[in-house]
Amino acid sequence: MERYIEKARVIMEALPYIREFSKKTVVIKYGGNAMESPQLKELVMQDIALLKLVGINVVIVHGGGPAISEMMQRLGKEPKFVDGYRYTDEETMEITEMVLSGLINKELVAAVNAHGIKAVGLSGKDNRLILAKKKGPKDIGMVGEIISIQPEVVQTLIASDYVPVISPVGVGEDGKTYNINADIAAGEIAIALKAYKLIYMTDIRGIYEDINDENSFLSTVNETAINRLKKEKKISEGMIPKIDSALKAVKQGVEKVHIIDGRIEHSLLLELLTDAGIGTEIARG
Numbered sequence: 001m002e003r004y005i006e007k008a009r010v011i012m013e014a015l016p017y018i019r020e021f022s023k024k025t026v027v028i029k030y031g032g033n034a035m036e037s038p039q040l041k042e043l044v045m046q047d048i049a050l051l052k053l054v055g056i057n058v059v060i061v062h063g064g065g066p067a068i069s070e071m072m073q074r075l076g077k078e079p080k081f082v083d084g085y086r087y088t089d090e091e092t093m094e095i096t097e098m099v100l101s102g103l104i105n106k107e108l109v110a111a112v113n114a115h116g117i118k119a120v121g122l123s124g125k126d127n128r129l130i131l132a133k134k135k136g137p138k139d140i141g142m143v144g145e146i147i148s149i150q151p152e153v154v155q156t157l158i159a160s161d162y163v164p165v166i167s168p169v170g171v172g173e174d175g176k177t178y179n180i181n182a183d184i185a186a187g188e189i190a191i192a193l194k195a196y197k198l199i200y201m202t203d204i205r206g207i208y209e210d211i212n213d214e215n216s217f218l219s220t221v222n223e224t225a226i227n228r229l230k231k232e233k234k235i236s237e238g239m240i241p242k243i244d245s246a247l248k249a250v251k252q253g254v255e256k257v258h259i260i261d262g263r264i265e266h267s268l269l270l271e272l273l274t275d276a277g278i279g280t281e282i283a284r285g
Contacts, residue, residue: 014273021272022055024196025158029186030108031063032203034262041111044201047268048163049115056272057158060112060165061189063182064104071099084238088141088179096179097123100167108165119163125171127153130185132170132178144170144178146185149192158193187245191252198254199271200242201262206280207243209234222285223247246282257282 028048034040051058065086069079072095080087088096101123112119124130129151132144157164168185170178183200190198207229209216218225226243229235235243246257260267260279270278 013275014269017273018054018056021051021196023057025057025059025193026051026197026199026272027059027061027186027190027193027195028268029061029063029183029198029200030262031065031182032201032262034201034267035062035064035104036066037263040263040265043265044262044268045111045115047266048112049117050269051272052117052163058163059154059158059189059193059195060108060163061168061182061186062100062104062108062165063168064100067104068096068099071095082138082140084240085135085140085143085181086179088143090142093142093177093179097169097177101125101169105165105167112163112165117163118161119165120157121165121167122153122157123167123169124180124185125169125177128171129153129166130168130170130180130188132172132180134172134176134178142176142178144172144180146170146180146188149188151189151192154189154193181241181245183242184245187249190249190254190257194253196255197272198246198249198257199268200246200257200259201267202242202259203261203263205261205278206259207235218280220281220283222283223251224285226282243282250282250284 034044048058072079105121109119109121122129127150130149131147133147135143135145154164168180168182170180172178187198205217207218207221209218226247246259250257258271258279258281260271264278267278270276
């Protein structure tokens with residue numbers, strides 16, 4: 001009997017968080033091992049289904065870097081990176097769009113649907129959701145910098161009880177297609193939607209003073225701490241767009257921003273619906 005009582009206690013622990021988040025929008029940047037591992041992917045889809053069923057408006061922005069690199073290599077093209085960004089010539093852009101907006105996006109929509117939840121896949125090109133221009137000053141091909149987010153199509157889907165699943169491919173004023181960093185896209189979409197919470201799923205626990213020292217884990221960081229860690233090269237390379245977009249989001253109205261380890265089973269539920277929480281919170285100040 002005691003184990004059933006314990007289960008009831010766990011459910012009751014979630015109640016205040018369900019009240020807090022009900023009818024609010026949570027943007028999830030989905031990527032890393034949580035997207036590559038079939039077992040973890042299934043658990044994430046379960047989490048998303050539960051969050052939706054208790055009244056939380058979920059928006060998914062997904063990456064797909066490893067799948068793009070794999071497809072490029074299968075087609076005889078070697079991936080190349082400059083300052084953490086994939087060099088994207090026209091052929092690479094075609095492969096990127098095919099993988100992100102075709103293969104991955106539709107697989108995720110089907111996975112959400114399989115749990116009885118309505119989902120619709122979107123590219124950033126749909127209704128000019130992600131309006132972009134060529135990123136500079138270095139020439140890294142068709143990599144885009146976001147000009148603006150036109151969130152109306154996403155808002156319409158949320159109002160109709162759908163989960164929007166968004167691939168980070170943008171469109172220029174001239175109709176050209178651009179490869180957009182998924183972390184940056186998630187942050188800008190969260191700002192445009194006035195989301196209550198933004199969650200980045202990664203392959204690490206969060207932010208550390210020393211990545212080799214588990215005891216140096218930081219449960220909360222603010223702008224001052226982030227600037228120091230970047231100066232000391234403790235935040236570098238691929239983490240920089242993630243951290244910068246997270247900080248911008250919290251400064252521009254997103255109530256809470258967290259970086260969590262998507263390798264942990266049910267990490268979304270642990271972050272959103274329990275007292276413990278996991279990961280690093282990006283705080284104002």
